Amino acid sequence: MKQVSIIINVVLAVGLAVLYYLHFSSNTSTPSPEASNTGVQGDIRIAYINADSVLTHYEFYKVNRDKLEAKSKKLDADLNNRAQGLQREITSYQNTAGNLTRGQAMAVEEDLTKKQQNLRVYQERLAQELAIEENKFNKELYDRITAYLKEYGTQNGIHAVLKFDLTSDLLYAGDAIDITKDVIVGLNEGYNSDKTQASDSTKVK
Secondary structure (H helix, E strand, C coil): CCCCHHHHHHHHHHHHHHHHHHHHHHHHCCHHHHHHHHCCCCCCEEEEEEEHHHHHHHHHHHHHHHHHHHHHHHHHHHHHHHHHHHHHHHHHHHHHHHHHCHHHHHHHHHCCCCCCCHHHHHHHHHHHHHHHHHHHHHHHHHHHHHHHHHHHHHHHCCCCEEEEECCCCCCCCCCCHHHHHHHHHHHHHHHHHHHHHHHHHHHCC
């Protein structure tokens, strides 16, 4: 989950860049009549969202975050059980090594070494598996938010959407351009619609 704040930053930082570009380009050049037909006409309209609130109330994020955390805990427990089992074998060997022949001791040590290596490989595989799933989740989160903001901006004549929180460059924004609630409602409606369609598709099959 650590990458989520980064994802939101990436999603919305583009909006700030667009705002700066449009602001400075409008001050340095006067568009010809032909160019004005394809450029931004009138005032630049911007809005902002509170990223923390969006994530707190976005059902897609909450459901999939909980799934990832549950899977991570399950895999951690499995890895811990395996590690404890191996440690018991090592302790048992240490306690009985004096009763073994040199050949027997070498065989046990070789077996324990292989088990330690296998455990490390298993741990690395689990970490990679979780990383892939988290990246997939973050990518889908990014796609869903950007797609909705693009749709919302088109419908409402908004040219840029910024993020407003303690880490953003936006130090002040009035409530009049706060679209957080609208975005949360829209994102959840889209997510619930996707779930309904998926459920109906499953029933048909």
